[in-house]
Amino acid sequence: MSRYFLNIYETLSTLLTGMRITWTHMINIKRDNVTLQYPEERWPRPERNIGFEHENYNIIRSRLHVDIDDCIGCLKCERACPVDCIKIDTIKAPVRGEDIPNMKHTGETTNGTKKAMVVSRFTIDMSECCYCNLCAYPCPEECIFMVGGPNSSKHPIDYEFSEFDRTDLIYQFAKKLNSEQKDSLQTPIPEAKA
Amino acid sequence: MTVDTLINWFATFGDFPVLSFILAVVISGIPLFLVMALNAMIAVYVERKVSAFMMDRIGPMGQGPGLHAGKWGLLQTAADAIKLLVKEDTVPESSDKFLFKMAPFIIFIGAFLGLAAVPFSSTLQVVDFNVGVFYIIAVGSISIIGIVMAGWASNNKWSLYGAMRSAAQIISYEIPAGLSIIVPIMMAGTLNIQELIQYQNGTVWGFLPNWIIFNNPFSFIAFFTFFISAIAETNRTPFDIPEAESELVAGWMTEYSGFRWAVFFLSEYANMLVVSGLAVAGFLGGWQSPIPGLFNTGAWGLFWFMGKVSLLIFVMMWFRWTFPRLRVDQLMHVCWKVLIPITMFNIFGVGIWKLIFG
Amino acid sequence: MTLVEIKSAINSQFPGVIIDNEELGDHQLELNGDKWLDIATFMKEDPILSFDQLECITGYDGGEEAALQTRYNFHSMEHRHKIEIIISHDREEPRVASIEKLWRIGDWFERETYDMFGIIYEGHRDLRRILCPDDWEGWPLRKNYKGQELYHGIVVPKIKEEDGWE
Amino acid sequence: MGVVKGDQMILNIGPQHPSTHGVLRLEVMTDGEIVSQIRPHIGYLHRCFEKHSENVTYEQVIPFTDRCDYLASMNSNFGYVVAMEELMEIKVPERVDYIRVVMGELNRIASHLLALGVYGLDIGAFTPFLYMLRDRERILDMFEYTCGARLLYNYMWVGGVSHDLPKDFEKICIDFLDYFEPQIKEYNNLLSFNKIFVERTADVGVIPADVAVSYGVTGPNLRASGVKWDVRKDEPYSVYDKFEFDVPTGTGKFGTLGDCYDRYWVRMLEIKESIRILRQALGSIPSGDVHQSIPKKIRPPKGSIYRRTESPRGDLGYYIVSDGTPVPFRVKMRSPAFTALSCLDEVSRGWMISDVIAILGSLDIVLGEIDR
Secondary structure, eight states: OHHHHHHHHHHHHHHHHHHHHHHHHHHTHHHHOOOOOTTTOOOOOOOOOOSSSOTTOOOOOSOEEEOGGGOOOOOHHHHHOTTOOEEEEEEEOSSTTOOBGGGTBOSBOTTOOBOOEEEEEEEEETTTOOOOOTTTTTOTTOOEEESSGGGTTTSOOOSOOOOSSGGGGEEEOSOOOOHHHHHHSOOOOOOOOO | OOHHHHHHHHHTTOOOHHHHHHHHHHHHHHHHHHHHHHHHHHHHHHHHHHHHHHTTOOOOOOOSSSOSSOGGGTTHHHHHHHHHHHSOOOOOTTSOHHHHHHHHHHHHHHHHHHHHTOOSSSSOOSOOOTTHHHHHHHHHTHHHHHHHHHHHHTTOHHHHHHHHHHHHHHHHHHHHHHHHHHHHHHHHTOOOHHHHHHHTOSEETTTEEOOHHHHOHHHHHHHHHHHHHHHHHTTOTTSOGGGOTTTSTTGGGTTOOHHHHHHHHHHHHHHHHHHHHHHHHHHSOTTOOSSTTSSOSTHHHHHHHHHHHHHHHHHHHHHHTTOOOOOHHHHHHIIIIIIHHHHHHHHHHHHHHHHHHO | OOHHHHHHHHHHHSTTOEEOOTTSOTTEEEEOGGGHHHHHHHHHHOTTTOOOEEEEEEEEEOOSSSOEEEEEEEEOTTTOOEEEEEEEEOSSSOEEEOOTTTSTTHHHHHHHHHHHHOOEEETOTTOOOSSSOTTOOSOTTSTTOOOOSEETTEEOOOSSOSSOOO | OOOOOTTOEEEEEOSSOTTSSSSOEEEEEEETTEEEEEEEEOOTTOOOHHHHHTTSOHHHHHHHHHHHSTTSHHHHHHHHHHHHHHHHTOOOOHHHHHHHHHHHHHHHHHHHHHHHHHHHHHHTOOHHHHHHHHHHHHHHHHHHHHHSOSSOOOOEETTEESSOOOTTHHHHHHHHHHHHHHHHHHHIIIIITOHHHHHHHTTSSOOOHHHHHHTTOOTHHHHHTTOOOOHHHHSOOTTGGGSOOOOOOOOOSSSSTTSHHHHHHHHHHHHHHHHHHHHHHHHTOOOOOSSTTOOSSOOOOSEEEEEEEEETTEEEEEEEEEOSSSSOSEEEEEOHHHHHHHTHHHHHTTSBHHHHHHHHHHHTOOHHHHHO
């Protein structure tokens, strides 16, 4: 019998404790609120100076971007991609490290590396990308990166890229070459297999 | 402004009893429906905000350019209502179509009829029955038929589970609810709601208003047993097992959409209003002012009544966003082994109390 | 207990079941699969071995030439020792006794290995595919697996497309 | 499923159902509310992890392990890299080990928070879920601050971690722990000690210790049955042997040993232990380069390894077979939720449908890991 009343007492007391907690939260909503009104307010994105000397390693996992002028067509990023969303075609340049003005091809990267290849196609399918960041690490010229964060000087952040069509998420980075321009270069080198 | 007063007023224009009766019913029914719709809209909005605030959220907000949902999301429920009305009304291929379409209206009728006897103020009551309390309790059971119809006609196992659970639950909890409301009836000696409220005039213990809840310890307990049973009858947490969304998807409402579902929703909130109204009338002095003798006239009655009802509805929301849900057998346990003994004891105690203290 | 002790315990009970294989690591033991159910029962119920936990069953396909294998990782909660048992199967008709009744988790692990490698566990009460659909064709994790091209009229995507990227 | 008798009914719970925690289908034989048999159907989320792994290089497997147990990606990574390092016999710098432990424990807290919150949701309490998600969010923020990703990190690499900790990470983390510890009390008052919650979970779905071991149930579910087994303690990997922490086991606090409440409560206690580990680890992270022992090319020697680690759901084992090439020959993941789910049938026979939901929730399954 005492068990019966003890049960009722326990029920009431624990329930009232719970109600007190929700009540305090309700009246202190101004203090406790964690909602952000998304389009108007946004979370601050982490921008930091990471702790080791490779300053340009990126800490943002956002849209991939390629500074195509710096790309030497080494295919390292393509090989590193676990989902094969990067696709690169290269054509051997006639002269290593020389500009080809009619194709807007620059011969040297900003690091001073002489390019041996003309990148005729560099596409990234962001709908397939798994944001693992594995492509950004092996790049010798640091030309493929995820936008924003420490790279915001190179490219503004773009978290909210959305398209109506899936194919619009395939980003083209290489400069457009028409077939004559391609023919004027040498025959395409078959891409290396991973 | 009861139907009776309307009929009497029409009678001054001539003798046409049938027409005047129909007119009186329609004239008083339309505001009642508006009350129902308005109640649902406000209650949904408040429920959203209350739940959000309790969870450290802020709920629907309409900011920025354009009119998303009004300032502070005030238009959210209106937008929802429009959405529900223009939504496709899906009827499952293998359902019993007639019953499926009928069920929402039966539930609606139950809630609507109950609302007719709710005393919003000393004059603002559609029908003032001489057995008003009994009537509300009785009419409240109509919705079970609708629920079982809905669950059966949907031809869906989840719906069937929900309906069966709901029927068992509502029928069981009517007993403690009825036994609890007997306490004020015993004390006032009447089944008429207005007389019941009139009985609660004046003061008790010197300073408290003479509401039945404050009258004696038994009636104090009776209020809580009634309120708990009332929550169970309206299928709200912690007794929301008929529509337990983590178990039964949506219970007996699983197959409903659009307008029919909106009717369910409307009825649910109307039911909350009815049971809270009965609790207020029976225990909390109805439209009587909490300060005896002050602000007790005219529109104040409506204000006090709605204020008390809103308080009870808020407590129901508070429960919902704090508590987990009971299991079916525990629900029955609470009803048959806890509430009914207590209410029985209460009736006995009130009888003794009346005998001793008058 | 070390591997040597476990080995000698099994060997004394079932002489000749242990297959010597130099390539194996220091926690692995290759057994002949003929008496597997008896050995497993012994391993579970012997108070000295007392392998009460079946950690993992891994199917293994060594390639066209090599055999199919089932690898069992056992662990004893009581004695805190572990062992890996390897049993090789015939490639054409891979069959081995089921240990599902001894370790209940063997039920699902064996179903999974059956699903992926087509190894049939004799005596399993409910040997169905578990991860793939019931009417899937082929054994996906075998090295010579060729995926079906159509499944109920749906084109099955290739695992890694050769040059179809466009 | 056998013959359906006259008063029995087969109920399909899922694949689309609010509380199957993913795309799980349960074929439930019921007699009224009473469940007599359950047949789980899994595989709706099968993404061929093991087949994929045989076609990508060793480092490219890591993003896929993220997606297996997506609620504890750090721990998924952790298990894989620990197995790989053991196979390749790499000794990682101590700083890396410490960072991994910090990340793993933070993710354990995050995962348990979600498990507990969703469990409340299964029982019908909505509010604790949002409180716990609110605090989990702060952990995810810390992960974002560290590695840029919030859910799928690809943070731990074979031989190191992808990024060093931010300079002020320790302070942020300690701040979070100081904020978080009092919250546990609030959760307890709001949910754990709530009488309705206790009634719903205590004595329900008891897994006796021998059944748990036989079914290969591990992690908090096994410890709730009273078996003191924790890979962190019993087969220490990384630097777990340097920290002082208890292994909480079930005690039958409100009911029987090994019931749903114990499984819930062990997780709550584990959060506290994780905080303890974190406080010790954060205070003593040695300095160093986190990249120095990352191999240029990952080519493990021929051989195989089975290594298990303690993920929030239990023993996460990786069986890796290498043939000396940069591509794994075979990767098998022994997922803890897979084994936990397999005992659902036996445990929930004779209980009600509501209890099946409670038992399923208490097992804390992640379908991504079960189906792989």
